[in-house]
Amino acid sequence: MNKVVRFTNQPMVYGGIQILKRISLMVLSSLCFITVYFIFSLWLSAKQSMVVSLVIALFMFGIIICGIICLFKPIKYLPKKRSTNLTLIILSGVVSIATIFITLFNYGFEKSAYDHESIDSFTASDKISFYHKMVLDTSSAKQDTEDFSSEQVGAFTFYYDGQDNKKWINSSVKAVEAKKNQFSSIFNLKEKPPVKIILYNNIPTPENAPKPVEGSIGGYYVASEETIYLQVPSGNKREREFQRKVVHEYTHHLFNTLIKKYDLSFADFPMWFHEGLATYVGSINVGVGDNYIRELEYLNFNQMKTPAQINDHLRSPYNPYFQSMWFINHLLNDVGNDLITKIIKEKKNNGFDQSFKNVTGMGLETYSNEFLQRLRNVSSDLIAARKESNSKIALEKALEVNAIVPNLYQSNIQLEKIYMKLGNFNKSKEYAQRLVDQNPEEPSPYHGLSTQVVVEDLERAIQLSKLSVKHANEDEFSFYQGKLENLTSVQQEVEEGGPLLGYLKIFRNDYVQSDILREQLIKELLNKYPNVESGRKEMVSLFES
Structure with a gap:
């Protein structure tokens, strides 16, 4: 009688199940660790997460080394099965890679946020909100400009909605051109860097961007996009303010262009430095x-x-923009x-503080505290200059x-008065x-200026006088109107050949x-x-009287 030989695949099935279990265990363990570490990293800065990931990576590297050794030579108190050691090696490798990836992810998003919104530090909720906006693109400050018209003017690409906004293009270009010498002396850039300027009626402002002072025209610069977002005013009366904005x-853009040449980002400089420089160029003459x-x-x-x-600190009694500008x-x-x-x-x-010290020869805190003390003394120093009877000493105090x-x-x-008293009429x-x-x-x-140029340039004096009438209120109007009539009377006498009689x-x-001014004007005349x-x-x- 022949025996029947039976073959079974039970050991193979059992082995496959064990492999699947190990793979499942590795995947679940990795996912759990990744999730926990990602949540934990929300409370860490990019630098802190780098330190933590380095510690974890070193620990995992130790496990991998031990696992490799145990594959060839079992060690007491450590797993002896080759399958267990292989699982530990793979799991440790996955965890190390995942840790490094999360750290780089955290660093990359923070750097992007720094460049995009100039944020210096994050809370956990800030990070969640920022990641949510970056990944899902919700609540974005950007508006779709596909339906906007565009116009290229030199290095500027303007986007605008409607003809009413188009008129602000020339105003923008003129404003930048008027400052070209100052831009050149500060930034020393050979060419104008290209920039996009988007003109809005209602400007969307990013949540973490510096806000405009209440009542002022809105606008902001996004470094990562090299784009300026500007609110256009509703009428022509605010054109000067718009041009300052x-x-x-644009000063932010030039600064960003310059620091990129040195592989630096907006976050490498404090906001008072950014805003102080931009306000200085735009508003030092306000x-x-x-x-x-x-x-x-x-503020400190x-x-x-x-x-x-x-x-x-945008409301009274603070003005961080002007403080930084000064x-x-x-x-x-x-x-x-x-x-x-x-x-x-x-x-x-x-670091910035060390850079400041290297350039100025003094630490930022000491230097800024001395400046703030002088700033607080401005009003009392001005009174002292007014009371000083010696004109030269008064001049020194007023200049300070x-x-x-x-x-x-x-x-x-x-x-103006001191220089006039000293006989320096050009400085006056x-x-x-x-x-x-x-x-x-x-x-x-x-x-005041009309009076000083009345002999040198009568036509200009009349134009200045007309502007004084234009800007006078109801109580002042008759006074300045009378001064204008005096000048038109002089002009008539000059045209008729009797300039001295007119003056x-x-x-x-x-x-x-x-x-003193009268004597000087008579000499000139x-x-x-x-x-x-x-x-x-x-x-x-x-004159002699």
């Missing part, structure tokens, strides 16, 4: 009054390192126009005040012009309130019309 955001200075309170510059810190102005006066390039070059190999706050209305008036005229530039909505500066009318009344006799005797008599 254009210059402000006049402020002594009353405004008196009401301001100032370590309290203005992030957008969030600046956003928390500090940048002080630094430029102290170090020179190459301040920015010097700090950037130092930042390549150092003006060096700290160059756009202070009262200090510029004081300097320079500060009279500065008052006009810094306070274009005020009538008094136009009248006599305004020199005899209170049109020129300063005796007599030199300008040496052959005119009619009225000369009276003019000389007025």
Whole structure:
């Protein structure tokens, strides 16, 4: 009788099940570890997560080494089965790779956020929100510009919605062109870098971006996109403010272009430095009054390192933009126009504070505290300059005040008067012009400058006088209108061939309130019309009196 030989595949099936179990165990263990570590990394900065991942990787590397040794030579207290050791080796390798990947993922997203929104630090909720927006693209600050019209102007590519917004393109270009010399001296860039400018009626503002001061025109720059987002004003009355905003955001773009040459990002510099520089270029000629200075309170510059810190102090009694602007102005006066390039070059190999110290010769905290003390003393120093009877000492004190706050209305008036008293009429005229530039909505500066140029350029004096009338309020109107009528009367006499008789009318009344200026203007007038006799005797008599 023949025996039947039976073959069974039970051992093979059992072995396959064991392999599947091990694979399942490795996958589940890896997923659990990845999930736990990812959640844990939300509370870690990129640098902290690198340290943790290094520790984990070293531990896993130790397990892998032990597992490899045990494959060939069993070690007491360690697994002896080859399958177990292989599982540990593979699992440790997967965990190490996953840890490194999560760390790089964390670092990459943070760097992207730094470049995109200039965020200095994250909370766990900030990270979750940012990852959610980056991955799912929800609540994005970007608006779809597919339906927008576009126009190329040199290095600028404008996107706008409707013809009403198109008119702001020329205004934007003019604003940048007006600052080209200043841009060149600060950034020393050979060519204009290309940039996109998107003009909105209602601008979307990123959650973590620096907010505009309440009531001002909105706008921001996204470094990673090399794009400026601008809100257009509803009327032409705010064109100057709009142009300042254009210059402000374009300054951010030039700074970003420069730091990229040194492989640096926006996050490598504190927000007060970014905003101070941009505000300096865009708004250093915006006049402020002594009353405004008196009401301001100032922050330590370590309290203005992030957008969030600046956003928390945008209302009175704080103005972090102007405070930072005055500090940048002080630094430029102290170090020179190459301040920015010097700090950037130092930042390549150092932290910001060390770079600051290397360039200025003093630590940031000490330097900034000294500056803040001088800033707090501006009002009292200005009073001391006014009370000083010695004109030369008064000039020194007024110049010290003006060096700290160059756009202070009262200090510029004081300097105009002191230089006039000292007989330096060109410098006096320079500060009279500065008052006009810094306070274009005020009538008094136009009248002051008009008075100084009334002999040199009568036509210009009349145009300035017209501007003083235009900006005068109801109570001031008759005063400035009277001054304009005086000048038109002089112009008529000049056209009819009696210039000296014409000017006599305004020199005899209170049109020129300063005796020193009146004497200077009479000198200029007599030199300008040496052959005119009619009225000369009276003019000389007025001068000698």
